[in-house]
Amino acid sequence: MRKKKGGVFIKKQKHQPIQQASVDPITGKKIPKSIVFSRGKLPSSLKQLQMDLRKLMLPHTALNLKEKKRNSLKDFLNVAGPMGVTHFFILSKTPSSPYLRVATTPQGPTLTFKIHEYSLAADIARSQSHPRCPKDLFQNSALIVLSGFVSGDLPLRLTTNMFQNIFPTIDVKTVKLSSCQRIVLLNYNKDTKLIDFRHYSIRLQPVGASRRIIKLVQNRQVPDLKNLRDVSDFVTKAGYGSESEGDEEAATVTLSSDIGRVNRASTKSAVKLQEVGPRMTLQLVKVEKGLCSGEVLFSEYGKPDGKGKSDDEMPDIQDGEEDSEGSEDEEESEEDGEDAEELD
């Protein structure tokens, strides 16, 4: 790779090899990697959202990606090749609303989402009485659940495909349940055409034991027995019922292997989700064939006639990059050629 002037600076970490394995050791599948960055200046809350998205995409993402003002899309693309980055998350902000573009490198397609509403992970943690964040929460990649994307038209199918490929596929034969800690939910609402983006942490809890026992086992703390006359009271005395015992019936699983200390194999465990954040409400606005360029396959704001007209529909996003993008198109194809040579 030639030296580029305004390359993206990625902080090296000492312990980790710079280049993670690009192929899953067990299934032999290619692991998708992504980087999250912004175009243009973002207000602080959106910067926080960017950070949250990076955390969500862990571990196959650049958490400490440093971007500079002069970095163009081309720079990111140049880095993406050797680093094995397959997806871009691009945040941008216009006077009307913030936008999220999800793109596959290096050829595209690019999906542009309008972020109608968003809440940061911090906001959500603040709204909860007991926010939960175990240490190993972000050590494994999240699962993805897509729901409601039924109709078979192109933009929706593209969206499902895109998001399915953003996270590594799991092999049911070999996957360890203990590595499934988080889940990303994309729920499409047919009527409003909005996509709800949620991020939950998965918690397993043994079923059948009383609340006190569960707490005793989980907390590793000596229980307070001073109000009891006998030890047996601790077990027999009925505590107040758990929050929603009724709903839990459907959400129980039998585990094939032990997870942690508490959840043993072949016992019933309840699946409990707690939101981690960020939370977003997205609307698919545009689909482009290339990487932030190319033929417009779908546009919310009118019929996609051609390449030229589509740019007028969302001038605010393209504003800053218009000039650089012209050259990027050429660069992109050139880039592809290079990649091919290298791989051979």
Next chain:
Amino acid sequence: MAEETQLNEPRKRKFVKKQGRKNSSKKPKVIPVPHGQKKVKIDKNMKKLFHKRARNYNSDDEEEDEVAIPATSITKKNKKDIESEELSEDEGAARGEKTLKKNHLSEDEGEDDGEVLPGITKFSEGCRAFKMAFRNIIKKSVPDEALGPVLSGHKKLIVDKLAEEEAERKNKGEARKEKHLLAEKGHVIPANYLDTHEKFLKSVATKGVVKLFNAVNKAQSVQKGLDSSRTKDAKEIRKRTKEAFFTELGKPLRHSAGTSAKANASTGMEEDEQPAWAPLRDNYMLTSSRLKDWDKIPANNVSNDDIGKGSEDSSSDED
């Protein structure tokens, strides 16, 4: 005025003298004060005289006060305060002075009138005029403005200036507020409770997780008790997994066709649309590996094709 100068002179001298005294033990030559003066100061008679003169000067004011303003107590108090301050300035001699004053009050006044009659009358009149003016100003009820009492025609100018400043600040604040609003657009602080929509989303996600876990459980319990290193068992595993997968594949299809139409219509929608054989799908090779990578897959993973397909299906199964 002449008296004032007279009064001031000894004051100064006194002060100087004090300093001199303090320092004199150490450095007697620092301040060349005439020794005669010192002695004069110490002299009781002279002291009396100075006190008298000082009192005369002060008594002017006091007299005026008593004569002119018996009514406005506030101003009087003020004046007296000022007076007492003045007195206290006189090297703490005020106490002694007062007793003296009482003794020689009539005498003093007589002396006063006799000495400087022509000048004083005018001075006192001027003083009175000033006092009247001052009182008028003080008496004036000032409208309770933020600006407060301002004396002259500058009032309007200052008002204008302040108003302008205020407007500017307001504008700035509004601009900043607007900017902040713009930056925070779309940012929603979530409520402390779960509303119905959130609950629904959570239940959907839970369903997905449960489905996946169950699938994993089924798949992994199949190969329990078999050692994959032995070729015979490996064959068996492959066979079983294949069967298990095809049965697993079939289930959600039928399931989705039947029940999912209402609530969770999403389940297995991938399978509905797309053929089972990967190359026939729309998304085949769309996003993932390149064509030239085909030979990079390790040869020993012969069953990889099946497993891969299965995993893909089951991963979409969780949808």
